[in-house]
Amino acid sequence: MAKTIEELKAEFHQTYDYFPGVARLIDREHKILAANIKAEKAGFKEGMICAKIGTPESHRECKFEKMFETGKAQTDHAIPDKIRGWYPVAGFPDVCIHFGLPLPEDF
Numbered sequence: 001m002a003k004t005i006e007e008l009k010a011e012f013h014q015t016y017d018y019f020p021g022v023a024r025l026i027d028r029e030h031k032i033l034a035a036n037i038k039a040e041k042a043g044f045k046e047g048m049i050c051a052k053i054g055t056p057e058s059h060r061e062c063k064f065e066k067m068f069e070t071g072k073a074q075t076d077h078a079i080p081d082k083i084r085g086w087y088p089v090a091g092f093p094d095v096c097i098h099f100g101l102p103l104p105e106d107f
Helices: 005-016 037-041 064-070
Strands: 022-027 032-035 074-079 082-089 092-102
Touching (some): 005 092, 022 037, 064 092
Antiparallel strands (some): 022 032, 082 092
């Protein structure tokens, strides 16, 4: 039996709530379905449109669309002290996980 979106959201929170960076479960329309604790503290709330949060510069070189086009995980290092990533969720072709992970100073 296929998982429901509510089950997926519960699994997301179980896995990502204590992740050391921001993480969001996002649908193809850029709507945030779930956000971990760090993301919520940064202003990313369920129901918001991810692409409208922050400055336009913070979304520069976003690989969200490329991830959906290719079906393959994408990462970048467009922000000097952070790695960003987008990856598909098995069984949910219109959903991805997007994270930002700060790099340690000695990286």
